[in-house]
Amino acid sequence: KPLTEYTFNPLANCSLHLLFSYYGSIVNNTYSEFNLSGEIVRNLDTSFLDGIYETYHLPVYSFRGNYYNEFVYAIVSPADKKTDIFPVVDEIRQNAQQSDTYVNFVLSAVVHSGEEIRHLMQNAYLFTLFHLPFGKNTFLIQDDTFTAKDAIEISGQIAALAAKFRPGITENELKHILSDMTAWWRESDTTQFQLLADVRHIASAAIHVSPNASQLLFDPTEVIASSDSYDELLENLLHELTKILFPEHMQQKKSSSQLVDDIRAYLDKNFTQQITYKVFYDIWGYNEKYITTLFKEAFGISPSKYITSLRLEMAKNIMKKNPQILLKDVAEQTGYTDALYFSRVFKNNEGMSPSAFIQSLA
Template structure:
């Protein structure tokens, strides 16, 4: 099914065109109806249309400006314009922008039918588009599912002719609040390739992952490492794992291989910096063992915990973390081992169980393991977390209550500013991970998530009370300089795009 976006500022014409498209050809799905080009551009990356049908004369952003922007952001999208017999100059400019499909006003059924037939023929001839669609189907379907499109089944033999394929998988834990860019030019994919090879970017289902498939002539462990190292060299600040694996049959092996890579990357996430992993052929994903806790040391820690002797307990904790096995372990091993040990204490000592629940120990352990940038920060955060088991938690200390309320008020009133967690922590004179844990313990959300909710609540208010404001202006007013990111975030958190939310409120 092909996705089509329709942009027309006259509601009756817009409704008529969309109704006719739906009745004429079921191979086309309308994924967006817009009254001006700006609204369409804000949601272009969300709906990923194969076809854009737009009027020329529109407020805010006219059709030709929209086409020019779409050509830059989504060059594979086929653009068609609604035009009249007297709009020759606009038609000429549209031709200069690469537009070859025109629909005369008023749009008649036979004209729309011809337009859809011509566009569909072009879509089927678009090799990059077809390859992208097939890869997306194979990457995210279940192993037992069948490919639904007959056309794709017939054409699949014409593509993907390389002897071997390498799947490059980059992943960053969502707790880090850092996304991976999807722009191909950033990753310089041409540098990956030898003559005759080809790289494809699979649209991710999460902004925290990046998937690239490279068709290669020959494969070796050295080449796999080179490809993985190339991707890691273009990663932004943050913590990442990169894995590479070679496969032969994309249609049957791509989905299980991506699942395997994610599991291996997730379980093998390092304590320090970045790490490239290589998975050869059908090598099985291994389950990492838990890290050792010497029985004598465990007994001493248990006794000191029960007797509430914090200083001596923390010394034993440092001794545990200094062990060679722990120093070379992964984040997942630390998380699994510490969770297992805490569960043992909880089952043995009811008082520990009560305190662990009060401080949300399980959730905070997972957050700090993934958020801390290195081993030193992890150990410091773990000491702070274990220290809370020794504190009297029946009543929150007045000092802590004071700064958490002050931080909440700061986010409520300064939401339009560029706010970073590290800067906020420095402002309040506490460790960033500690600040996040205490704030979440009290209010149920991390400071970043709370800030997003404050901003989106204000954006909703502005949309309701000032419907004439452009979305880009609303985005800036609530602290987002990038209107496209604002639109994505709005959709992610509310389930609606800003335009859909506005239409809903106007119809109520």
């Protein structure tokens, strides 16, 4: 037969559920270097899965997901008999829970064919974006009938509060407005997708009344990405909006050239080490948001991206000198604990995989 007539189904006689776990808010790799959630995922201990197989006789496979703070468990059960997978799900959740941040779990619908996996994951991600609340532990089960909404509207309460931004607003008024916003989001179990739309609207409303808006950058995605709770979100929003609405208060901080020089010198020396946001506070007494702002203003790049650039430059030099080296060894030498993650970062930044880069040297 022609090759196209042959089909291979890796799930023949099997059923597959995917259990997605998210440590903190759902964000991409851009802001992962200093975030505690990404560090948790990189160092997860999955040895408990052996015990699950011994108890339930169901194989469970684990792998890192598309998002830097996502971990996925694939639960395989026989298709010829009805199997209750929820005891397995409950045990995974108990073992995967961490006290350092909140954890969300989303159980996918079931598939019986390997060809359906890509469609299943796409639907599961859409379901997650539209349903997963920010800032709390949650367990959701994917609805087979779910379809994405055409558009997401700004929350009416948030729009009303943002309308209070005006020239001459005081810092106390700003704090009160933001406190009301975060309290409303918390009480409403706001999804991260909705939260992103609301924060974009808030940024736009603040910039609209600021005489210096054209000189200021406010990335809502980054603000949410660096917030593991509503308390942190409030702090980060206050910091960003203070820059916009009270630029005169930031002048003294902007002149802290010695601080950013010290930070860059530290990163130049320690970029192959595992650096989290706690390092900033422990050494300099400032949070990540403040230091990131100063660093970007001084050097035009965030500390996270600066570390990535140093690591990738080192990786390319290593591969040029030793094209036969294993990728896992390159990853370890440049500060990545996971070779797959290293390859993903390399390709995202260089436009080719590390293997393709080595081949290009020939």
